[in-house]
Amino acid sequence: MEYSAYGDAELCRLIREGSPDAFAELSSRYLWLIRAKAAQFAGPSAPEQEDLLQEGFLGLYAAAASFEETGGAAFRTYAGICVSRRMTDAARRHGSAKNRPLNESLSLDSEAAHLALESGPEDLLELRERLQALLRQVDTVLTPLERKALLLYLSGCKRSEVEERSGMSLRAFDNALYRVRNKLKFFQDAK
16 A cells, blocks of 8 residues: 555554554654754763654654644644654653763764664665564554553653543553563563
């Protein structure tokens, strides 16, 4: 199926229905936005660009999963806000005292991170394939409750808003996120 003819709102609907190809198309459309937002965090004490890009894609996915046309904002604006919030949160976590040993260590991947920013069509295709695999993984290993908790978390939902926005108790939310982290960490470690 060719997704390039679809509008952003239609792609968001397809993403909510579980189409990894729709997210791959949306990702390729908004790669420029993610890179531009990541560039705003450049500096010696900033997180690695690769980490910021990953946070940006998570923010884009959360935006697609929670976008409502009736909200009054264009998807581009909404996605920009979601991506910025994810990156800002990552930068705050990066600067925290508990991350000091990681922040002060020498990066072994500095050249690789630089090359990632200068990607060509082959790199975009590889990125699309990796995103599709990740989304298939999420769909197969997570329960509907865990996916719901993950989407709430990725969209930047505050704990105080969880019950109101989803009808899920805080305990169920916390437990679901705990299981999500364990399941996704298991698959990351297995690679």
